[in-house]
Amino acid sequence: QVRLVESGGGLVQAGGSLRLTCAASGRAFSPSAMAWFRQAPGKEREIAAGISWNDFITYYDDSVKGRFTISRDNAKNTVYLQMNSLKPEDTAVYYCATVLLGGAWTIKSVGSWGQGTQVTVSS
Numbered sequence: 001q002v003r004l005v006e007s008g009g010g011l012v013q014a015g016g017s018l019r020l021t022c023a024a025s026g027r028a029f030s031p032s033a034m035a036w037f038r039q040a041p042g043k044e045r046e047i048a049a050g051i052s053w054n055d056f057i058t059y060y061d062d063s064v065k066g067r068f069t070i071s072r073d074n075a076k077n078t079v080y081l082q083m084n085s086l087k088p089e090d091t092a093v094y095y096c097a098t099v100l101l102g103g104a105w106t107i108k109s110v111g112s113w114g115q116g117t118q119v120t121v122s123s
Contacts, residue, residue: 002026002112004096009117012086016121020081022096022114032111033099034072034079035059038092038119045095049081050105059105063089086121093118 008020020036035050049070050059058070067086072079079096096114103109 002032002098004098004112004114006094006096006114006117009094009119011120011122014086014088014121014123016086017082017084018086018119020083020094020096020117020119022079022081024077024079024098031101033101033103034070035097035099035105035110036070036079036081037095037097037107037110038090039095039116040089040092043092045107047105047107048094050099051079083119086119088121088123091119091121 003025005023006020008018012018031053033052036048037045038048039045048061048064049068051070051072055072067084069082093116095116098111100109100111
């Protein structure tokens with residue numbers, strides 16, 4: 001089992017930026033695709049971005065395309081989410097997750113979850 005710990009959340013004004021970090025420990029990190037999901041109050045958890053184990057493939061939900069960038073450093077067992085031009089609708093708890101081999105970028109393909117980090121964007 002891999003342990004995931006997110007950090008970097010906080011309160012930011014609309015138009016601002018935040019960088020989320022997910023540190024992984026436990027079993028081998030590099031063979032796993034990784035993703036950032038988010039869950040706003042009263043809404044279902046949804047994917048924001050995903051990245052393959054070798055970072056050749058990235059996926060972004062339409063709502064974050066052009067504003068968010070996912071990246072990873074396998075040597076440091078870390079995945080990042082750079083969030084720019086933040087909007088109030090980006091307010092949510094952001095979760096780091098491993099994605100099972102061959103899985104789609106959906107909740108059903110998640111192997112392990114982090115505990116989440118709160119991102120709040122004020123208008």
